[in-house]
Amino acid sequence: METIEIVIGIVVLIALAGVGALAGLVRPRRRRGSLPRPGEAAGRSSVGPRSDELPLPGVGDDAEEPRDSPLRTVDDVELPDELPATERPAPVAGRLVRLRERLARSNSALGHGLLALLSRDTLDESTWEEVEETLLLADVGVDPTTEIVDALRERVRVLGTREPEQLRAMLREELLRAVGTDVDRSLATTRHEGEDGRPGRPAVVMVVGVNGTGKTTTVGKLARVLVAEDKDVVLGAADTFRAAAAEQLATWGERVGVPTVRSERDGADPASVAYDAVKQGIEDEVDVVLVDTAGRLQNKVGLMDELGKVKRVVERHGPVDEVLLVLDATTGQNGLRQAAVFSEVVDITGIVLTKLDGTAKGGIVVGVQRSLHVPVKLVGLGEGPDDLAPFEPEAFVDALLS
Numbered sequence: 001m002e003t004i005e006i007v008i009g010i011v012v013l014i015a016l017a018g019v020g021a022l023a024g025l026v027r028p029r030r031r032r033g034s035l036p037r038p039g040e041a042a043g044r045s046s047v048g049p050r051s052d053e054l055p056l057p058g059v060g061d062d063a064e065e066p067r068d069s070p071l072r073t074v075d076d077v078e079l080p081d082e083l084p085a086t087e088r089p090a091p092v093a094g095r096l097v098r099l100r101e102r103l104a105r106s107n108s109a110l111g112h113g114l115l116a117l118l119s120r121d122t123l124d125e126s127t128w129e130e131v132e133e134t135l136l137l138a139d140v141g142v143d144p145t146t147e148i149v150d151a152l153r154e155r156v157r158v159l160g161t162r163e164p165e166q167l168r169a170m171l172r173e174e175l176l177r178a179v180g181t182d183v184d185r186s187l188a189t190t191r192h193e194g195e196d197g198r199p200g201r202p203a204v205v206m207v208v209g210v211n212g213t214g215k216t217t218t219v220g221k222l223a224r225v226l227v228a229e230d231k232d233v234v235l236g237a238a239d240t241f242r243a244a245a246a247e248q249l250a251t252w253g254e255r256v257g258v259p260t261v262r263s264e265r266d267g268a269d270p271a272s273v274a275y276d277a278v279k280q281g282i283e284d285e286v287d288v289v290l291v292d293t294a295g296r297l298q299n300k301v302g303l304m305d306e307l308g309k310v311k312r313v314v315e316r317h318g319p320v321d322e323v324l325l326v327l328d329a330t331t332g333q334n335g336l337r338q339a340a341v342f343s344e345v346v347d348i349t350g351i352v353l354t355k356l357d358g359t360a361k362g363g364i365v366v367g368v369q370r371s372l373h374v375p376v377k378l379v380g381l382g383e384g385p386d387d388l389a390p391f392e393p394e395a396f397v398d399a400l401l402s
């Protein structure tokens with residue numbers, strides 16, 4: 001009996017020793033970057049001597065091996081000035097209204113110019129010619145200009161009065177008619193639901209345009225628009241010819257916590273980068289994959305080969321949902337010629353007009369839609385990260401006439 005009691009005692013002692021050793025080994029994991037609380041050395045229980053009896057807490061106290069340099073205190077540890085944190089982009093609704101003063105140059109040339117002309121005492125032939133000239137100079141385009149002038153002449157004649165408020169309302173209606181209010185300007189950025197048990201897939205948006213128009217910046221800003229709408233996004237840096245483009249895009253993505261698929265080397269095959277980006281988007285089950293593309297326009301054949309190939313290769317995963325053409329509003333007729341080349345190469349589904357903040361040619365909104373038969377869906381109104389707005393005809397025309 002005695003022997004059994006001794007054996008049990010030994011077993012209990014061994015078990016208790018084991019638990020103690022484990023308690024020493026298994027310490028709670030500290031989240032990255034969290035500092036020990038005052039009075040608590042890293043990894044140790046704060047239960048023990050009173051806090052006023054404790055030495056200053058040491059950073060790195062939990063290191064097992066003896067240190068030959070003195071431990072630093074919390075006061076000695078330098079924290080970085082700015083902790084990297086993802087930004088919350090500005091809300092998307094009403095952006096054009098908030099940014100309307102950015103259209104100031106367009107305002108005075110187009111809206112104010114027309115209002116001043118229509119308010120003259122006499123509306124003779126030469127005044128109507130000036131109205132026409134104002135519209136043409138603002139890049140409204142020949143056909144829309146003729147239509148607007150004809151409509152205004154007729155309405156002024158029928159109206160018989162030239163009350164400023166009535167003139168303004170009439171001009172607003174005619175400009176709105178020219179811009180178009182019954183067009184679908186929504187972006188196809190909704191994830192596709194899977195059918196017949198097949199998994200869904202992200203919406204794919206390709207962004208094309210000549211280098212320098214603001215294409216990469218637009219992809220970055222658009223990623224922010226989508227993040228603001230709580231969408232998961234993957235970026236594809238398929239502009240592999242401009243060395244800085246992938247870096248630039250990755251930086252835009254990092255700021256809002258969006259990953260960028262890019263090639264390790266410059267000059268890689270843009271189609272394969274685009275393919276990989278969509279592949280990652282499918283694997284990560286994101287809502288949208290945005291693909292930036294190269295915009296070299298030395299010759300049409302080269303461009304056609306390259307963009308055509310990117311689109312074909314991406315479409316092995318499924319159809320591309322949106323092809324956005326980025327156009328620099330300040331380039332006027334030249335921009336329209338570029339646009340025509342792109343629209344021969346790929347089916348453009350929407351236009352992004354950038355740099356509308358720096359031009360008196362706001363009428364290009366009308367001109368470009370008419371020449372390409374594609375709606376303006378977004379406008380760039382500055383270099384700030386959230387200076388990209390969904391295009392709203394009413395807000396735009398009101399800004400011109402404000």
Ligand code: GDP
Binds near residue numbers: 357
């Ligand atoms: P990319 O070569 O077409 O990719 O052009 P980038 O995206 O590098 O942009 C070229 C320049 O245009 C940059 O300095 C941008 O900040 C500027 N930019 C882009 N969009 C706008 C805009 O809406 N307004 C203004 N003022 N500048 C813009």
